[in-house]
Amino acid sequence: MSDNVVLVGCGNMGFAMLKGWLDAGILQPDQVTVVEPTPALLERAASLGVNAVDDASKVEDDLAPRIILVAVKPQVMRDVLPAYARFAGTSTFVSVAAGIKVAFFEEHLGASAAIIRTIPNTPAAIGKGMIVTFRNAHVADDNAAFVDRLLETSGAVAAVDDESLIDVATAVSGSGPAYVFHFIEALTEAGVHAGLERKTAEILAMQTVFGAGALAASSEDTPTKLREQVTSPKGTTAAALDVLMGADRLKNLVIEAVSAAHKRAVELGNQA
Known part of the structure; x- marks a missing residue:
């Protein structure tokens, strides 16, 4: 099998990942097919030299992609997946959609489909992310390693062997950037309260973190x-x-916050 990759959805996260693969030299433009219905996003992807099409029907059956990475919003996943079921016997599917469980993909692609579920955080868009992965039993080790290489262009990668831990990862690293941003806000306000000009306080807080x-x-x-x-x-x-x-004031507060995020992640996952 070739190392062809199909990227389904090329919004900000998908485009950042695509650019990372190409810049790192892991993939060449002729190894990537992007499926993106939005004209502006399609044109942006095409500018990198990849094969860019606006509909799944334009992905030839004989392409036999090694990886199909699905980077669309969770709410449209149900409509998008069926068009790729024809590749379920040969391709490994990678999802970056929050809250969509492996069972959902198996339902729409077949029980024997190879699925890797990932949770990236927003710094992945600048190559500084944290990406947590879980794979089902049908993913071959060499394909999992290849996916790790792709994901590592967006940041650090860690695997969990229990899908329920994805919800914990969501609470820690998925939501975590917002906790850090709020700490920057709080440290800025503390500087202002102590007498610094706001612009100076902002620089001090941000650069310190x-x-x-x-x-x-x-x-x-x-x-x-x-x-x-x-x-x-x-x-x-x-x-x-x-x-x-x-x-343990701050420690307990962070534990309480992460516990609340974890609880909500479980609730949202059960609704998906």
């Missing part, structure tokens, strides 16, 4: 060790951490 995250990602030390290195006994950082960490 960015730099700390980059340091944590690149360091061999754990976040706990890094925190301890910044914290001098009885110093300014210690005074602040006495507030944040006293009685």
Whole structure:
């Protein structure tokens, strides 16, 4: 089988992934077929040199794609999938749609279809994402490894072996960027409250979060060790951490928030 890939849907996330594959040299333009009905998005995809078509019927049966990555909104998935059932015997399907379970794909593509469900977060659009995957028993190891290579152009990839953990991943990393954005907002307001001009406070808050995250990602030390290195006994950082960490205040608040997101992810998944 060739390494041909069909990308179904080329909105912001799909286009970012497509560009990542091509820029990394994992795929050449002639290995990719994009199916996108919106003219402007179709034209944008075509500008990268890939084969771009506006309807699934224009994907030839003998293309035999190794991977079909479905990047459409969850609410249209039911209408989109049937046109690709003809490839279920040979292709591995990859979904980036939130809340759509593997069983849904098996229902529409056949019980023996090879399915990988993924949960990317918004930083994947700039190649800095966190993507969590779950695959059913029909996905071959070499195809799973190939999909990981594709996804790694959008960020870090981690696999779970229990589909229910996708809901946990949604609560931690899927929704997580919003938690960080809110912390930037809060740190900005704290700076303003202490006397900084808002623009200055915004720069300080944003760059501090960015730099700390980059340091944590690149360091061999754990976040706990890094925190301890910044914290001098009885110093300014210690005074602040006495507030944040006293009685596990911040930890418990984050646990409560993630638990609420997890509960809602389960509810939404049961409705899908």
